Amino acid sequence: MMMMKPTTTTCSSSSSVSSSSSSLSSSSLLRSSKSFFGKTSSSTQKSFSKSASFKSFSSSSSSSGRRRRRRQRSSRGGEGQDVVVRAAQSSKDNEDEDDDYETEEEEQYEWEVGGPNDVPIPHLMNIYKGEKPLKPLQTSFCAPHSKTCLPRHNKTTTRRYFRSDKKSNVKFFVDPGDRVVLHSLAFATSLSPDSTCELPTEADEGMSSSSSSYENTSSCTFTPQWVVRAGPREKVYFAPEEVHAAIVTCGGLCPGINDVIRSIVGTLEEGYGVSKISGIRYGFSGFWEEGFENIELSKKAVRKAHKQGGSILGSARGGGDVDKIVDSILRQGINMLFVIGGNGSHAGANAISAECARRGSLVSVVGVPKTIDNDILLLDKTFGFDTAVEEAQKAIQAATIEAQSALRGVGVVKLMGRQSGFISMYATLASGDVDICLIPEVDFDVHGENGVIEHVKDLLDEQGHCVLVIAEGAGQEFVKVSGTDAGGNPLLGDIGPWLCKEIKKETKCDVKYIDPTYMVRGCVANAHDAIMCNVLGQNAVHGAFAGFTGITIGYVNTHCVYLPIPMIIEKERLVDPKGRMWHRMLTSTGQPDFKEYEDDEDEDASKENNIPDKEIFEPVR
Numbered sequence: 001m002m003m004m005k006p007t008t009t010t011c012s013s014s015s016s017v018s019s020s021s022s023s024l025s026s027s028s029l030l031r032s033s034k035s036f037f038g039k040t041s042s043s044t045q046k047s048f049s050k051s052a053s054f055k056s057f058s059s060s061s062s063s064s065g066r067r068r069r070r071r072q073r074s075s076r077g078g079e080g081q082d083v084v085v086r087a088a089q090s091s092k093d094n095e096d097e098d099d100d101y102e103t104e105e106e107e108q109y110e111w112e113v114g115g116p117n118d119v120p121i122p123h124l125m126n127i128y129k130g131e132k133p134l135k136p137l138q139t140s141f142c143a144p145h146s147k148t149c150l151p152r153h154n155k156t157t158t159r160r161y162f163r164s165d166k167k168s169n170v171k172f173f174v175d176p177g178d179r180v181v182l183h184s185l186a187f188a189t190s191l192s193p194d195s196t197c198e199l200p201t202e203a204d205e206g207m208s209s210s211s212s213s214y215e216n217t218s219s220c221t222f223t224p225q226w227v228v229r230a231g232p233r234e235k236v237y238f239a240p241e242e243v244h245a246a247i248v249t250c251g252g253l254c255p256g257i258n259d260v261i262r263s264i265v266g267t268l269e270e271g272y273g274v275s276k277i278s279g280i281r282y283g284f285s286g287f288w289e290e291g292f293e294n295i296e297l298s299k300k301a302v303r304k305a306h307k308q309g310g311s312i313l314g315s316a317r318g319g320g321d322v323d324k325i326v327d328s329i330l331r332q333g334i335n336m337l338f339v340i341g342g343n344g345s346h347a348g349a350n351a352i353s354a355e356c357a358r359r360g361s362l363v364s365v366v367g368v369p370k371t372i373d374n375d376i377l378l379l380d381k382t383f384g385f386d387t388a389v390e391e392a393q394k395a396i397q398a399a400t401i402e403a404q405s406a407l408r409g410v411g412v413v414k415l416m417g418r419q420s421g422f423i424s425m426y427a428t429l430a431s432g433d434v435d436i437c438l439i440p441e442v443d444f445d446v447h448g449e450n451g452v453i454e455h456v457k458d459l460l461d462e463q464g465h466c467v468l469v470i471a472e473g474a475g476q477e478f479v480k481v482s483g484t485d486a487g488g489n490p491l492l493g494d495i496g497p498w499l500c501k502e503i504k505k506e507t508k509c510d511v512k513y514i515d516p517t518y519m520v521r522g523c524v525a526n527a528h529d530a531i532m533c534n535v536l537g538q539n540a541v542h543g544a545f546a547g548f549t550g551i552t553i554g555y556v557n558t559h560c561v562y563l564p565i566p567m568i569i570e571k572e573r574l575v576d577p578k579g580r581m582w583h584r585m586l587t588s589t590g591q592p593d594f595k596e597y598e599d600d601e602d603e604d605a606s607k608e609n610n611i612p613d614k615e616i617f618e619p620v621r
């Protein structure tokens with residue numbers, strides 16, 4: 001392993017991102033990536049730009065006497081081709097195929113790969129402009145029970161390409177047509193929690209909100225959207241001996257980064273037989289700034305990486321000069337790039353993928369979402385979040401002990417979470433000791449009749465102590481600062497000490513303040529995150545070999561899927577203050593609303609916070 005001493009070269013500032021001619025904002029990335037999609041994709045593009053709502057309705061409703069459609073697979077081709085696969089699903093999914101099967105309960109959804117409800121992902125086949133046609137190859141990835149696969153430890157023998165063993169009847173490879181449903185909830189009425197359906201119209205007037213009124217389903221039609229299932233494919237678009245893979249880690253640290261690196265390297269080397277893998281130092285700058293040298297990665301080199309926190313490659317914000325990055329990629333002959341990073345890094349990854357495509361180069365760019373903030377749209381959870389919540393427990397426990405042992409003691413804990421309060425909300429729920437949780441998504445007054453301090457006083461009178469958790473991005477209006485960091489993220493005022501000062505001033509109580517800052521992320525991933533990282537890393541490699549580019553990977557409804565990057569960076573994911581999780585947190589703490597709304601203001605205020613209703617397109621950068 002070739003290691004360079006970290007240099008003192010500074011990362012370029014955010015201006016390098018915005019001023020560079022090829023650096024793109026995520027909104028322009030969205031535009032540029034649309035050209036990736038084949039001709040069948042335009043309608044889906046439209047529908048996923050409003051992915052939170054089911055717009056069109058194509059499912060046939062249940063009706064008696066309807067004939068169940070036989071499952072049929074018409075033409076089938078490789079990934080990236082216009083494959084047409086039709087399937088019918090019924091509530092009796094596993095029943096055998098029966099032409100004349102009829103049932104009252106039957107419900108059919110029709111979908112097709114490349115159809116309007118199918119979310120396509122960019123494929124090198126649709127991008128490649130070379131003279132020789134890009135042909136799918138038999139994969140070198142071994143299926144577990146394959147009789148034709150060589151033992152994994154047999155390093156001295158040349159690897160043989162795996163040929164599917166039809167007789168062994170092992171179902172292993174993911175079919176190009178396999179899909180996962182994006183949204184798992186169908187709402188019965190517009191009054192259902194989280195429903196994005198239109199509210200009742202005048203015609204519905206008189207309908208009681210408590211009635212389970214199926215008359216009001218007209219605006220709540222359910223059209224499932226389907227996303228590509230992740231996993232190894234039997235046909236791939238890279239020969240292992242021709243692969244030069246690179247891994248880069250950008251943005252803030254997150255527990256599990258090294259686990260992902262280790263998993264990617266292991267899968268490339270052991271799984272597919274790739275031997276050229278480069279680690280890029282200190283984020284995007286490592287591609288082009290003077291003084292950085294790649295680290296040669298191998299399974300041996302990363303064997304113990306997961307026992308270490310942080311990133312063995314070094315991570316940094318800045319350096320997102322897409323032209324320079326792509327120049328470096330092509331100069332080095334890199335044809336697979338894995339970008340481990342958050343929203344900003346994904347905007348960069350998408351721009352790199354688009355620029356490689358524009359230059360007609362066969363480079364697969366795959367993002368792996370990384371953030372303790374858990375602020376990535378559509379995904380069940382991001383890796384590192386769970387560990388951060390767990391680490392936060394230590395700070396909350398210490399604050400609780402201090403508060404309980406002091407005379408009229410108040411423990412205040414500030415937790416990370418720049419724009420989103422997921423860490424604070426989940427840490428509060430996990431702890432059970434927290435009385436007040438404040439997050440960026442929910443406005444609050446500090447002073448006044450309904451303010452936080454009044455409630456602190458009540459709690460001190462009632463129980464003698466109080467524990468308060470605040471996300472670093474909350475209440476920024478009280479501590480405004482201007483400016484952005486190297487990644488273009490807004491700088492935050494320090495809300496923690498300010499709040500402590502105000503509480504102390506008004507209550508004369510004993511305030512103990514704990515700010516664990518980087519301790520919640522400067523650590524090794526817990527078991528849950530480590531497993532997730534392993535799966536993500538493996539599937540990232542499968543996605544690259546399958547020829548996808550400009551994609552990211554994550555869990556959706558418990559399944560690992562590939563998504564087009566623009567879909568997840570449209571805006572940051574936020575806690576929904578009208579959602580059930582926030583409500584559960586309120587139920588757990590018993591905290592009141594810390595904001596007084598005038599009657600007519602009330603609706604506006606809650607509307608503003610209602611994420612699904614939010615029509616604002618907020619580019620990440």
Ligand SMILES: Nc1ncnc2c1ncn2[C@@H]1O[C@H](COP(=O)(O)OP(=O)(O)O)[C@@H](O)[C@H]1O
Pocket residue numbers: 017023024025026029250251252284316317318319320321322341342343344345346347348349351370371486487488489621
């Ligand atoms: N539109 C973009 N084009 C190119 N690079 C970008 C773009 N947006 C962000 N980046 C790069 O990605 C890096 C990481 O983003 P940042 O927001 O700091 O962290 P994270 O990826 O964790 O959100 C930024 O420092 C910047 O260099």
Ligand SMILES: O=P(O)(O)OC[C@H]1O[C@](O)(COP(=O)(O)O)[C@@H](O)[C@@H]1O
Pocket residue numbers: 250251252253342343370371372373416417418472485521
């Ligand atoms: O001080 P740094 O390293 O720039 O990062 C601080 C920020 O990074 C985070 O931990 C995660 O942010 P990213 O996902 O953008 O890297 C935030 O919670 C925090 O505000």
